[in-house]
Every structure is written in C-alpha cells, then in structure tokens.
Amino acid sequence: MRLTQPLPSFLASSLAHEQPQCLLRGTSPVASGMNFFLELWKTKGRIMSMIAAYYKNKSILITGATGFMGKVLMEKLLRTSPDLKVIYILMRPKAGQTLPQRMLQILSSKLFEKVKEVCPNMHEKIRPIYADLGQSDLAISKEDMQELLSCTNIIFHCAATVRFDEPLRHAVQLNVTATQQLLLMASQMPKLEVFVHISTAFSNCNLKHIDEVIYPCQVEPKKIIDSMQWLDDAIVDEITPKLIGDRPNTYTYTKALGEVVVQQESENLNIAIIRPSIVGATWQEPFPVSPAPGPQAGLHVDLLLAQTSSCPSSFSSHEMLDKGVLLAGVSLGWVDNLNGPSGLIIAAGKGLLRSVKAAPMAVADLIPVDTVVNLTLAVGWYTAVHRPQSTLIYHCTSGNLNPCNWGKMGLQIMASFEKIPYEKPFRRPNADFTTNTFTNQYWKAVSHWAPAIMYDLYLQLTGRKPRFTKLMNRLSKTLSMLEYFVNHSWEWSTSNTDMLMLELSPEDQRVFNFDIRQLNWLDYIENYVLGIKKYLLKEDMSGIPKARQQLKKLRNIHYFFNTALFLITWRLLIARSQMARNVWLFIVSFCYKFLSYFRASSTLKA
Numbered sequence: 001m002r003l004t005q006p007l008p009s010f011l012a013s014s015l016a017h018e019q020p021q022c023l024l025r026g027t028s029p030v031a032s033g034m035n036f037f038l039e040l041w042k043t044k045g046r047i048m049s050m051i052a053a054y055y056k057n058k059s060i061l062i063t064g065a066t067g068f069m070g071k072v073l074m075e076k077l078l079r080t081s082p083d084l085k086v087i088y089i090l091m092r093p094k095a096g097q098t099l100p101q102r103m104l105q106i107l108s109s110k111l112f113e114k115v116k117e118v119c120p121n122m123h124e125k126i127r128p129i130y131a132d133l134g135q136s137d138l139a140i141s142k143e144d145m146q147e148l149l150s151c152t153n154i155i156f157h158c159a160a161t162v163r164f165d166e167p168l169r170h171a172v173q174l175n176v177t178a179t180q181q182l183l184l185m186a187s188q189m190p191k192l193e194v195f196v197h198i199s200t201a202f203s204n205c206n207l208k209h210i211d212e213v214i215y216p217c218q219v220e221p222k223k224i225i226d227s228m229q230w231l232d233d234a235i236v237d238e239i240t241p242k243l244i245g246d247r248p249n250t251y252t253y254t255k256a257l258g259e260v261v262v263q264q265e266s267e268n269l270n271i272a273i274i275r276p277s278i279v280g281a282t283w284q285e286p287f288p289v290s291p292a293p294g295p296q297a298g299l300h301v302d303l304l305l306a307q308t309s310s311c312p313s314s315f316s317s318h319e320m321l322d323k324g325v326l327l328a329g330v331s332l333g334w335v336d337n338l339n340g341p342s343g344l345i346i347a348a349g350k351g352l353l354r355s356v357k358a359a360p361m362a363v364a365d366l367i368p369v370d371t372v373v374n375l376t377l378a379v380g381w382y383t384a385v386h387r388p389q390s391t392l393i394y395h396c397t398s399g400n401l402n403p404c405n406w407g408k409m410g411l412q413i414m415a416s417f418e419k420i421p422y423e424k425p426f427r428r429p430n431a432d433f434t435t436n437t438f439t440n441q442y443w444k445a446v447s448h449w450a451p452a453i454m455y456d457l458y459l460q461l462t463g464r465k466p467r468f469t470k471l472m473n474r475l476s477k478t479l480s481m482l483e484y485f486v487n488h489s490w491e492w493s494t495s496n497t498d499m500l501m502l503e504l505s506p507e508d509q510r511v512f513n514f515d516i517r518q519l520n521w522l523d524y525i526e527n528y529v530l531g532i533k534k535y536l537l538k539e540d541m542s543g544i545p546k547a548r549q550q551l552k553k554l555r556n557i558h559y560f561f562n563t564a565l566f567l568i569t570w571r572l573l574i575a576r577s578q579m580a581r582n583v584w585l586f587i588v589s590f591c592y593k594f595l596s597y598f599r600a601s602s603t604l605k606a
C-alpha cells in the first residue's frame with residue numbers, strides 16, 4: 001500500500017466512528033496523519049469486513065426470501081453477519097405449510113449448512129411475517145406492521161412474479177403496486193437507512209444500450225395501477241399487447257413500471273436499484289472449491305475429485321467418478337428452481353431438447369446468484385453509509401467484462417454432459433442452436449415431436465400412461481417464452497458497479513466479491529450442470545458410471561439407427577432411379593479398382 005494513494009471513501013467515511021475503537025484496540029496512539037490512516041487501512045484490510053460490520057445489530061426486512069435469490073441473500077447475511085439483530089421475512093404459507101414450517105424447511109436445507117457453524121441460533125434471528133403481496137394492503141397484521149415500522153433499518157425488496165406469461169393485472173399487483181406499498185411503509189420507518197430494490201437488467205430490453213438511469217414509461221404507472229381497479233379481465237387482456245409495446249412480456253414491462261414507481265416515491269428515502277441479468281446457480285459460495293492450478297485449470301470437477309481424500313490421486317477423474325466418490329459432502333452450483341437456463345439445461349441433458357432457435361453469437365449474459373447477492377449487500381452498505389444524492393442503479397451483468405456467447409455456452413453445456421450425465425435420458429443429449437426459423441421447425445418436428453409421439457405410442461401399447469407429448473408441449477411453451485432472450489444482445493453500462501468495486505476494502509472485495517472477470521465459464525458451467533444434477537434432479541453421484549453406460553448405449557443405438565436408415569433409403573433409391581444405380585456402380589467399380597491396385601502394388605513390393 002503506497003501512502004501516495006488517495007484513501008478510499010469507505011475508510012474516510014468510517015474514521016469518525018472507528019477512531020476511538022482503533023485507539024482502544026492498541027493502534028499506536030501517536031500515530032497521526034497518514035500513519036494513522038495506514039494503520040487503520042491495514043487493520044481493516046486484514047481483519048475486518050466493513051460491509052459485514054455494517055449489518056451488525058441491524059433489523060433487516062426481506063421480501064421474496066423464500067425465492068431463489070432471497071434464500072442466497074439470507075444465507076450470506078447470516079453467515080457473514082451473525083450478529084445482525086433480526087431478519088423479518090415477508091412471506092405467505094404454501095403447499096399446506098405454515099410460515100414457521102416453511103421457514104424451518106428452508107433453514108434446514110443444504111444451502112444453510114455452513115451458516116449453522118457460525119450462527120447456531122439462526123432460527124431465532126429469523127422472524128417470518130405473514131404477508132401477501134398479491135393483496136392491495138399486503139395483508140400484514142396491525143401488530144406486525146407496528147413492529148416493522150418501528151424497528152426496520154434496511155429493506156431488500158426481492159419479491160416479484162418472474163413468470164413471463166403472467167396476466168398483466170397480477171404482474172402489476174406484484175411488481176408495481178406491492179413495490180409502491182412497500183415504499184409507503186418505508187417512508188413511515190424512522191430508523192430506515194436504506195431500501196434496496198431488485199429489478200432486472202431486462203426491464204428496458206426494448207433498448208440495445210441500457211444506461212444506469214430509469215427510463216420513463218409511456219403510460220404513468222399510477223394510471224396503470226388505477227385502471228387495474230376498474231377494468232375487467234377481458235379488456236386488460238386486450239390492451240396488454242399495446243401497453244407492453246416492444247417488450248416481450250408482462251414481466252419486463254411491469255419491472256420497468258416498478259422502477260418508475262421507485263423513482264417517484266423515493267423523495268425522502270435512501271434507495272438503490274439493482275438490475276441483474278440472467279441469474280444462474282451459485283459460483284463461489286457457499287460451497288467453494290480451491291482454484292485449479294496450472295494444467296488443471298478449467299477442470300473443477302476433476303479437482304474436486306482429486307481433493308477427495310478417499311481417492312488415490314493417481315486415479316483419473318473418470319475413474320474416480322466411476323468409483324462414485326464425487327462430492328462426499330462437497331457441492332457446487334447450488335440452484336433450486338427451473339427458471340432461466342436451468343429448466344432448459346435439464347431438458348437438454350435428458351435428451352428432450354435438441355434444437356433452440358438462438359443466435360450463437362449473441363451474448364449469454366448469465367450472472368451467478370452469489371455475485372448478485374454480494375453486490376446487493378455491498379450496495380446496501382454503500383447507500384446507507386454514503387447516502388448518494390440520487391438513486392443509483394447498479395447493473396449486475398457479465399457481458400461487458402467477461403462475455404460468453406450462447407454458441408460457446410451451448411458447447412460447454414454439452415461437453416459437461418459427457419462428464420456429468422443425467423440419469424435415464426430419453427435420448428442422447430445433442431442440443432444445437434439454429435438461427436433459421438425453417439431449420440428450427442424442421443428439427444423440432446423431427447427431433448422433438450416425432451420421437452415423443454412414437455414413444456407415447458409405445459407407452460400406450462404397453463399399457464402405460466403417455467407423457468412425452470405433454471412434456472414437449474411444456475418445453476415448446478418454455479422455449480417460446482425464452483427465445484427472445486437468446487436471440488438478442490444488450491449492452492449495459494456498469495460505471496456505478498465499477499465505482500462500488502473501487503470503494504470496497506480488500507477484505508470486502510474478497511468476502512463480497514462481485515468481480516465477474518474472475519469467472520471461468522468452463523468451470524462455472526460444469527459446476528452448474530453438476531449442481532442441477534445434485535440439487536434439482538436429486539440424483540445420486542454414485543449413479544454416474546451407470547448413466548455413462550446408458551449414454552454409450554444410446555449413442556450406439558443412434559449410430560445403428562442412422563446406418564440402417566441410410567442403407568434402406570439407398571436401397572430404395574437404387575431400386576427406383578437409374579441415376580442412383582449408375583452412381584452405385586461407379587462407387588463399386590472405383591472401390592474394386594482401388595483394391596486391385598493396392599493388392600498389385602503390395603505383391604510387387606514383396
């Protein structure tokens with residue numbers, strides 16, 4: 001650390017608060033000026049995370065904590081700031097479970113295993129509060145509301161409907177009206193320090209280049225909210241396409257409206273907006289693996305195997321996988337829902353998905369969920385401590401710093417299936433991207449529908465319930481919903497995110513790492529495929545050798561089928577066409593001549 005460097009503002013801002021503490025801790029009392037700063041910088045840099053310290057003794061309100069991102073956010077908060085006061089969770093009962101039962105199930109999941117070590121009383125830190133964001137008043141009881149208003153210091157608003165086909169009325173209620181209600185609540189919270197709103201990088205996907213600003217909507221969100229009160233469903237459905245305009249769905253449209261609402265209601269509030277792109281499985285946490293050195297780089301799964309002590313190091317990765325020793329309590333790529341790419345990766349791995357209409361050169365702007373969560377927590381800290389004059393927007397994207405395109409990602413996914421095959425595949429995984437609509441329709445008919453119909457026929461004939469055509473219908477719907485995002489590229493400016501990175505202490509850059517440049521796509525995709533197998537499909541790793549055998553069998557069937565098809569077609573052609581017969585005679589005589597020449601020359605040599 002050179003003394004000539006300007007002090008980062010995180011240090012400057014905390015000096016007033018930290019100075020006496022540092023002196024007490026034994027930092028040289030004579031240290032003054034730059035020496036004092038240096039001491040403090042070193043102390044901070046080595047042992048303290050400013051961000052983690054900020055959340056100490058805080059009462060934090062999270063919406064959407066039962067969702068994919070919310071769970072990871074809750075986990076990281078509890079793990080890095082076990083001294084936080086309380087986390088209020090606005091949630092609803094689901095699947096016959098009460099709030100405490102639901103929360104208990106979440107906290108006892110694998111994701112929270114590490115938290116148990118640092119925060120054994122984590123159950124006491126969580127306070128589930130009944131709320132339904134689908135209701136105009138959020139259905140929070142008076143007593144709960146009282147407590148929330150008087151105690152909350154920080155709000156993370158993650159809840160939303162992320163369904164692309166959500167009817168506009170419902171999407172407006174959840175993504176716009178509920179946000180407005182929460183902001184109203186926030187404005188009555190005397191202890192509130194920051195409100196972090198999670199939006200999406202695609203809220204302005206009708207633009208090619210997206211800046212860190214809130215773009216106005218054609219119709220004022222307040223007018224939309226009002227009109228939803230009195231318009232009937234049929235009219236709402238009719239005007240939906242006109243309202244969403246050049247956006248692909250109600251989700252992106254209502255998330256954009258939500259941002260405008262945040263801007264309009266943010267007058268006296270300290271607010272920040274985060275816009276993540278396509279959120280994928282965890283990358284580094286909470287199940288880390290050490291980086292692969294030298295020639296092993298790019299082979300995290302192999303490294304994991306090599307780290308497994310029960311395994312002789314001379315085994316190759318495949319040998320070790322064969323022995324089923326993978327992941328004895330170690331796991332990566334945590335994911336728990338089918339949204340975004342996860343559902344399609346499963347469909348591809350099971351051999352159901354064979355063709356996707358996508359631009360292979362379009363940027364695949366995937367971002368790991370732990371990166372988004374790290375940025376969210378850093379933003380919460382920065383906004384509360386620095387209180388920027390205007391609402392700052394943070395793009396959490398990968399495309400500008402570490403781009404990967406869909407073509408490359410598709411190949412990496414396919415390569416991962418070779419190493420980590422999924423069990424009981426319908427067909428050999430072999431998905432491909434095509435830009436041409438006609439080619440895509442052809443492959444869908446030949447590779448999706450024809451095998452599904454044939455297989456269902458077989459199931460029916462053998463007295464079983466057909467299910468593949470239903471699955472294909474579902475897959476087609478999902479594909480049609482997601483295709484927009486794999487056929488376009490966007491550019492997001494990231495100056496606020498870059499600025500924040502520079503504001504972090506070295507320790508915070510490590511603990512709350514959101515530097516996507518460090519991500520190795522090959523490792524990440526491999527771990528993602530592995531995480532899906534483990535956490536979503538709940539397949540046993542010891543079944544990998546059998547799954548590989550199955551793939552081999554399917555590959556042989558594929559070769560046999562193609563050869564048989566070729567021979568039959570050829571035979572039919574020869575029987576019907578003089579030209580085909582001539583070609584055939586030419587090939588046969590050519591082969592005969594070549595063989596005779598070869599035999600003659602080898603006899604001469606002998």
Ligand SMILES: CCCCCCCCCCCCCCCC(=O)SCCNC(=O)CCNC(=O)[C@H](O)C(C)(C)COP(=O)(O)OP(=O)(O)OC[C@H]1O[C@@H](n2cnc3c(N)ncnc32)[C@H](O)[C@@H]1OP(=O)(O)O
Pocket residue numbers: 162163164165200201202277278279338339340341342343344345348356410413431474477478481482485486
């Ligand atoms: C080679 C590999 C290529 C990879 C290529 C990746 C491209 C990947 C681009 C992503 C681009 C996102 C970019 C925006 C990122 C945000 O900002 S938003 C967050 C992402 N949001 C989403 O992904 C939501 C998308 N999903 C939906 O909108 C709806 O689920 C769908 C697709 C319209 C389906 O609706 P539905 O037919 O009514 O089905 P739904 O009731 O949801 O579920 C029915 C069944 O399907 C299952 N299911 C639900 N979703 C899915 C899914 N995505 N897949 C499969 N099954 C699903 C459910 O589990 C359920 O199963 P059961 O419980 O019946 O057994």
Ligand SMILES: NC(=O)C1=CN([C@@H]2O[C@H](COP(=O)(O)OP(=O)(O)OC[C@H]3O[C@@H](n4cnc5c(N)ncnc54)[C@H](OP(=O)(O)O)[C@@H]3O)[C@@H](O)[C@H]2O)C=CC1
Pocket residue numbers: 063064065066067068069070090091092094131132133134135157158159160161162174198199200201255275276277278279280337339340
């Ligand atoms: N996943 C992604 O790819 C991306 C997500 N985002 C944004 O990130 C945020 C979190 O997304 P993600 O975690 O993936 O989404 P999930 O669908 O996994 O989670 C949504 C959360 O919202 C809650 N919720 C939905 N409806 C209600 C309701 N009526 N009352 C109370 N709670 C409700 C859900 O609760 P319940 O469990 O009860 O259903 C759940 O906790 C969203 O704002 C989303 O727009 C942005 C970019 C990409």
